[in-house]
Amino acid sequence: MNLDLLIPEYVRNFEAYTPSRPDHLLQEEYGVSHLHRLNNNENTLGPPAAAVRVIADFSPDLAVVYPSGDSYDLREALSRRFDICRDRFLVTNGSCEAITSIIKAFCQQGDNIITADKTFAVYEWVAEFSGVEARLVPLRDYAYDPQGLLDRIDARTKIIFICNPNNPTGSYWTKQVLIDFLEKVGENRLVVVDEAYCEYVEDPEFPDAMELMERFPNVVSFRTFSKMYALAGLRAGYLTGTRDVVDVVRRTSVTYSVNVQAQMAAKAALSDDREHIAATRTMVKQARLFLCKVCTDLGLETVGGEGNYLMIKVPINDLLMYRRLMKRGMMVRSMTGFRFPGWIRVTLREMAVMESFAEALTEEIREIRNVRV
Amino acid sequence: MIKQNKQQKNASLRIPLSMPFLPLAVDFAGKGARGFAYTDKESHSLELAVEELFSFYVQKVAADSAVELEVEDQGYRLALSISFQMANPDMRAFNLVWQVNPDSEESLELLGPMIAARSVSSLRLDFGNDDRITLRMTRNRDYPTTQVAALPPPNTQGPVRLVEPSSSDLRHFSAMVSASGAPFIPGFLASPGMAADMLAAGHLNAILALRGDWIIGGVLWRPLTDSCLELYGPYLFNDDPDDVVLTLLLDEAVGRISRSRFRGLVRRQGQLQGYERFFDLLGELDLTGISGAATRSTYYYRQLREEGGGVVYCSGALATFLADQYNRLCLPRQLRENGGEQLRLRDASVLAVELEYPRSLAIIRPLCAGKDMAANLAAHLDLLQNDGINNFMVEINTGRSEDIAFTDALEATGFVPRLLIPDAGLGDLVIYEHRVRKQQS
Ligand SMILES: Cc1ncc(COP(=O)(O)O)c(C=O)c1O
Secondary structure: OOOOHHHOOOHHHHOOOOOOOOOOHHHHHHHOOEEEOOOOOOOOOOOOHHHHHHHHOOHHHHHHHHOOOOOOHHHHHHHHHOOOOOOHEEEEOOOHHHHHHHHHHHOOOOEEEEEEOOOOOHHHHHOOOOOOOEEOOEOOOOEEEEHHHHHHOOOOOOEEEEEOOOOOOOOOOHHHHHHHHHHHOOOOEEEEOOOOHHHHHHOOOEEEEEEEHOOOOOOOEEEEOOOOOOOOOOOEEEEOOOOOOOOOOOHHOOOOOOHHHHHHHHHHHHHHHHHHHHHHHHHHHHHHHHHHHHOOOHOOOEOOOOOOOOEEEOOOOOHHHHHHHHHHOOEEEOOOHOOOOEEEEEEEEOOOHHHHHHHHHHHHHHOOOOOOO | OOOOOOOOEEEEEEEEOOOHHHHHHHHHHHHHHOOOOOHHHHHHHHHHHHHHHHHHHHHHOOOOOEEEEEEEEEEEEEEEEEEOOOOOOHHHHOOOOOOOOOOOHHHHHHOOOHHHHHOOOOOOOOOOOOOOOEEEEEEEEEOOOOOOOOOOOOOOOOOEEEOOOOHHHHHHHHHHHHHHHOOOOOOHOOOHHHHHHHHOOOOOOOEEEOOEEEEEEEEEEOOOOOOOEEEEEEOOOOOOOOHHHOOOOHHHHHHHOOOOOOOEEEEOOOOOOOHHHEEEEEEEEEEEEEOOOOEEEEEEEEEEOOOOOOOEEEEEHOOOOOOOHHHHHHEEEEEEOOOOHHHHHHHHOOOEEEHHHHHHHHEEEEEOOOOOOHHHHHHHHHHHOOOOOOOOEEEEEEHHHHHHHHHHHHHHOOOEEEEOOOOOOOEEEEEHHHHHHHHOO
């Protein structure tokens, strides 16, 4: 059988993402007895208490029947929370599914999407394996460059993806920058604001894309329960837009993609997040201060802003640094895949782990420098 | 950017694999090459190769076999493949030095494939599914090697820009590299027209650094294997305090390829100061050129993505070597002792040889393990050495048990493992070098 004859060219040339192996295998291979994950920007405080209870009390009976096909109760809760009509939410299997669905819904071959070159990779990946051109605009001073994005727009541009705050640099557009941008973009294409990390941001100038939809009906917001709400393993995210936009995206979304436990836990998480968000922000702030100081003392450059992560420039190639830290039980994200060769990204976690990480990093850096001298 | 050429660039022919059709096969190669505007000399070397290979393999196949020939113009070279099916092949027939007995003059008459190899730029044999055998050869266009180009004045001023070169830019850049007297200029850069045509064919990528109107440096890369790229440079024509331009070029190059299907990047030229910011050091190899002069290549490597690790089965000197290297490079591998698999070996082993006469280099790769592995390796060494080859490398893929089966035979014939080129534990390559021969030469 010649599969090549069956595969579209844009799929043939696409390399599938290789997820990391389960911890027990990684531990065996790197010869370590523990592994701290600082690679995926998870919130290690755990989910809000109400969500923890829902998960703990989850009845196997519920696993027998299909979940609500349109996450009805969760949308109802979102509606109450944000004072937006329930039909303007689409709950997805993590926001990765929202990215896929919106590109499928609006783009065909010959169309393009625009985003930054150094940002969350999934916008680019989904476009590529769907036969849609991904136009990548270089960051300017580690941030999305509004003019650069505008310059790449043409008649076939369907969606512009803005990651706000940006993963991995932590930079963000203020409300004014976003409004100026939306005014220039006009209404003939969608602007997706991926707000995966918005709950981490305290700056009053930080925009809320949901609020802008009245004035700019082409704005779509993506949010997730994977980050601040610590439900990454259950897979729930949501998209908010005008009713018209949501109706279109719903056509290319698979019903029942969000499981029942995820819907229940997400709903509970929303109902009980005030203290949780405050505690998480405190933890991240403390970890950031601490790690920045450690890096300054070591003479390592850092880049960070908002979000629970920090980029660190290391004196050796980042993939080797990744492996060396793995041998010390510390799993970070190497940044070559984000087009930041020579950098690692570290999730900001509870102090005990940050201290162990700092120790491992310090030893590595000293070792590397000693060998070189 | 992908350049698409809608023009028809290939031609194919399917005929019986039997002697009466030899002239047609030879004509197809020659006229095909001329049809794509290759010179008489270039076309003739393909004719010669096809004649040798066709008449050699005709003797080994069943009477009613068919053969497919295909030529493809890739701009800077013509690729020709000869493909046929062969049930229950006599494996020995696929060794370059089939049945060679160094004491017997007449066995040299059986060297058709070697003569073919010498007349083209590369020759490779692939075993496909369904007993399909494909001989792939390429013949590069002959390019003039020299072209004068002025180098930038020593201290150009102003901001540096990085650009993706056009073919003409790259032609000019190649000439500048030669003018700069850089050591380690690969063949395709030494012929400026060739680099430009490779770029146009999508077989080479490059980024140049410009200051004002001057090209002040550049870096190039192209596929080395299906999973690994090779990087050339950076070549810099001005002083570069604090490695500013070098860093810009390397970071941009790695950034551009980091989301491709390639898993690794190799650089094997001279030493690179401050390499550790960009690469892992793999080791060094010395090559003795035709003139007897030695050059040393330093092998650097970097992964382009995090890998999953893997299990590698091996034993003996290879196990010791690998344990050392995996540990030094912090690669997640579990080494497991293999043993006693020799029992199920076929009689005859097969080796593929890639010959680079200009570098006096033979790269040998196991295709099939067999009971005669050591004798087969020794026969290859003898024959190729008589043919003027000074350097022998054997490349084995630790992910293939057929390759691993060769390790004892390699040790017995004087090969030692020198370098590891990691590939995610899926197929880490080990390069063996022949010590004894080197000392003799
Ligand atoms: C910016 C951004 N958007 C979206 C996601 C996807 O999250 P999920 O699919 O878990 O909701 C991530 C996860 O890393 C992210 O960083």
